[in-house]
Amino acid sequence: MEKIISLEISGKLESVKLVTLSIRSIFSCFMGQVDWDWIDETEIALAEAITNIVKHGYRYQKDTTITIELYKSKVAFEFHLIDMASPYTIDEIPSLDFDEAAIDTLPESGMGIYLISECMNDLKYIREKNQNRLILVKHFLMI
Amino acid sequence: MNLTITELPKKIVKVVPDVKRLDASVAPDFKQQLQGLIDDGHTRLILDLNEVNFVDSSGLGAIVATYKRLKPVGTLVILTTSQAVLTMFKLTRLEKVFTIISSKNMMDAINCFD
Numbered sequence: 001m002e003k004i005i006s007l008e009i010s011g012k013l014e015s016v017k018l019v020t021l022s023i024r025s026i027f028s029c030f031m032g033q034v035d036w037d038w039i040d041e042t043e044i045a046l047a048e049a050i051t052n053i054v055k056h057g058y059r060y061q062k063d064t065t066i067t068i069e070l071y072k073s074k075v076a077f078e079f080h081l082i083d084m085a086s087p088y089t090i091d092e093i094p095s096l097d098f099d100e101a102a103i104d105t106l107p108e109s110g111m112g113i114y115l116i117s118e119c120m121n122d123l124k125y126i127r128e129k130n131q132n133r134l135i136l137v138k139h140f141l142m143i
Numbered sequence: 144m145n146l147t148i149t150e151l152p153k154k155i156v157k158v159v160p161d162v163k164r165l166d167a168s169v170a171p172d173f174k175q176q177l178q179g180l181i182d183d184g185h186t187r188l189i190l191d192l193n194e195v196n197f198v199d200s201s202g203l204g205a206i207v208a209t210y211k212r213l214k215p216v217g218t219l220v221i222l223t224t225s226q227a228v229l230t231m232f233k234l235t236r237l238e239k240v241f242t243i244i245s246s247k248n249m250m251d252a253i254n255c256f257d
Contacts (some may be wrong), residue, residue, distance in 0.1 A: 013168035040227045111200040
């Protein structure tokens with residue numbers, strides 16, 4: 001796999017848009033392999049994943065960092081999100097079940113992992129050297 | 144973040160957030176301000192998201208919370224042509240719950256009210 005770029009941000013919510021706006025610019029150079037719908041879905045997945053790290057991993061701790069590495073293989077782009085928060089597990093992807101007619105069942109939270117799985121082709125988690133590495137894989141178009 | 148509020152005919156209120164992104168960094172404030180509008184007696188809302196180009200699940204959750212609060216007594220119409228915003232509603236199937244008008248013309252939203 002070829003490493004395209006690595007970004008390091010502060011582990012705070014205000015930094016999320018720095019990553020997603022950078023990613024939009026980067027992928028405008030890969031049109032043909034991706035399109036704007038692809039980029040929109042990628043932005044959603046990355047925003048949800050980084051927000052989860054800030055909220056649930058670091059619990060809004062100050063002086064924390066998140067590294068985002070972008071790799072390109074023959075069929076996909078991989079986003080590696082690396083943080084130093086406590087380990088976690090992704091055993092199963094939660095479904096988004098609600099009854100459209102029953103207002104009390106409409107979701108106000110807990111949609112993040114579901115959205116990541118909808119927007120990406122694969123989702124992997126590795127714990128190594130006291131770091132969490134969340135890997136989001138998204139195929140090129142026409143794969 | 145701030146909301147620009149404009150009173151329209153039929154006791155409708157147009158609400159425009161002054162941000163490009165409705166994400167976790169602004170969602171709590173956004174939700175609080177919307178709920179304040181309802182507390183003030185405004186129950187016919189047009190949420191104009193035409194200047195917003197990204198909504199994450201926290202922003203969406205704030206809109207859902209507002210809808211839940213409003214639904215028994217009022218109406219919420221969402222106005223947006225942003226594909227990224229529309230994608231978020233489609234991915235979560237919430238497009239089937241909300242009245243979403245894909246237009247920049249305010250009259251298209253006003254016509255949704257009785």
